Amino acid sequence: MSVLNFLVRRHPSNSEPVRAKEELIFHCGFRRFRASPLFSQHTSADKHKLERFLRPDATLVVTVYAPITFPPASVLLFKQRSNGMHDLIATGSLLSVDPDRIVIKRLVLSGHPFKIFTRTAVVRYMFFNREDVMWFKPVELRTKWGRRGHIKEPLGTHGHMKCHFDGQLKSQDTVLLNLYKRVFPKWTYDPHVPEPVPWVRSESALPVQEVEME
Incomplete structure (x- = not known):
């Protein structure tokens, strides 16, 4: 286990606010896990300012405790709804495995x-x-x-x-x-992620076909 830093960008299909330390589902390489990450600015300085929300107009760094993975592994971030469905909120790649990065x-x-x-x-x-x-x-x-x-x-x-x-x-x-x-991510790593509920079209959304009466 180590501190993983992901470089991600908000997906245009999702516009709901996502706060820092909110539980998200990560698909990193061949692993899938749940964690509560930190968001910070992506700069060339040695100290990086914390962001309270996942901004839609900038590329941010997501920091979380997770198993060591070799960069540049791709990553997908999902948010679970109350009904069990998963919404894609951000995409990116693994930036570094660096516990000395200061947020x-x-x-x-x-x-x-x-x-x-x-x-x-x-x-x-x-x-x-x-x-x-x-x-x-x-x-x-x-x-x-x-x-x-x-x-x-x-x-x-x-x-x-x-x-x-x-x-x-x-x-x-x-x-x-x-x-x-200086702030640190929470130790909320959970490898047990429930399967997403498949999207099912309701009967009310089906097109109504006109039937001619004989």
Whole structure:
């Protein structure tokens, strides 16, 4: 077992939203299994941003725990309906078997300026104790209106902090702090996949033939 990364693209025949960590059925090479994968961007960087949904307009990387397979094995992704039928949602191939590929999730903390001076401001509601302010002091700050800054020092014991920016803030501006956390796929590998229910045409859908009365 290892971490498999599949490069897939959304199939045009399906438009239902598919969330990350939702159970899907994989047809990879000669194997078929169920798992709850992660979706991430396909870039040349060493860190890749997590995607919350399987986007229809981009090629994404699907990460899952599964048996080791040699690339470039083809893969089909299916979603099981409540009635047992399988819907094809994406197609692609095996990109790599790499447990060191880093998938990160971005979290944004927000605060509001309390007192504004020339290039400094007192920000509150981002943290609620002095220790958190000291811990995140090296992280750069930004605002919705494009200002950049950093934490200068904490004030008091309730999370207020003095921040320095490259310009004067507006009272309606919002101070933001970006945090990144590495995420891992869930261990939900299941080799037992039920057979899909065959599609049967109902009698109501059959064409009605006119019968002449004798």
